[in-house]
Amino acid sequence: MTVAAVRLHPAGLLEAGVVAALQQACFPDDPWDEASVATLIVPPAGFAAIALDDRDRPLGFVMARVAAEDAEILAIGVLPQARRTGIGRLLVEAAVGGSQDLGATALFLEVAEDNPAASSLYKASGFFSVGRRPGYYKRPDGRVAALVLRRNLDGA
Numbered sequence: 001m002t003v004a005a006v007r008l009h010p011a012g013l014l015e016a017g018v019v020a021a022l023q024q025a026c027f028p029d030d031p032w033d034e035a036s037v038a039t040l041i042v043p044p045a046g047f048a049a050i051a052l053d054d055r056d057r058p059l060g061f062v063m064a065r066v067a068a069e070d071a072e073i074l075a076i077g078v079l080p081q082a083r084r085t086g087i088g089r090l091l092v093e094a095a096v097g098g099s100q101d102l103g104a105t106a107l108f109l110e111v112a113e114d115n116p117a118a119s120s121l122y123k124a125s126g127f128f129s130v131g132r133r134p135g136y137y138k139r140p141d142g143r144v145a146a147l148v149l150r151r152n153l154d155g156a
């Protein structure tokens, strides 16, 4: 499967169950149910997109919210078997486009310091660090800091 065969689809409240299933597969230690996902993507502030393969099977998702000029990626994930094919990058760009459409001039997110794959994706996608929250994420053997990253959007 190549990324050329992948298409992005906006995910509204009707797709909240699909988004939740993807979130659970990507974050098994912190699963969100359909109702929680639906609450987060209520328009107009919230939105989501899913990546589908050429048979319309979901491979990844992104959820974001906009408050005035600031947008935030709430969660992003790609199924393990579909990683490292460019889908994560596509989903970041979906969040960028959706945030700009809603008037945001900056896009923020939090990433755990022990998540090199996500950190590399964000760095490659133009994000830079603007803060650090010590002990933000719980781990079985303790806590780990979150880095707060920012990407300036067009017009900023």
Ligand SMILES: CC(C)(COP(=O)(O)OP(=O)(O)OC[C@H]1O[C@@H](n2cnc3c(N)ncnc32)[C@H](O)[C@@H]1OP(=O)(O)O)[C@@H](O)C(=O)NCCC(=O)NCCS
Pocket (backbone or CB within 6 Å): 026, 027, 076, 077, 078, 079, 082, 083, 084, 085, 086, 087, 088, 089, 090, 110, 111, 112, 115, 116, 117, 118, 120, 121, 122, 124
């Ligand atoms: C982070 C995640 C979304 C990346 O998705 P992906 O589809 O594999 O990412 P892409 O294939 O688009 O990768 C784009 C770039 O990110 C970087 N990258 C992605 N995964 C990487 C890894 N495992 N190691 C190093 N760099 C990586 C690379 O620079 C890559 O470009 P390249 O393949 O040309 O070198 C995916 O690993 C995932 O779902 N992880 C579990 C959930 C998660 O941690 N989400 C983020 C929480 S903040």
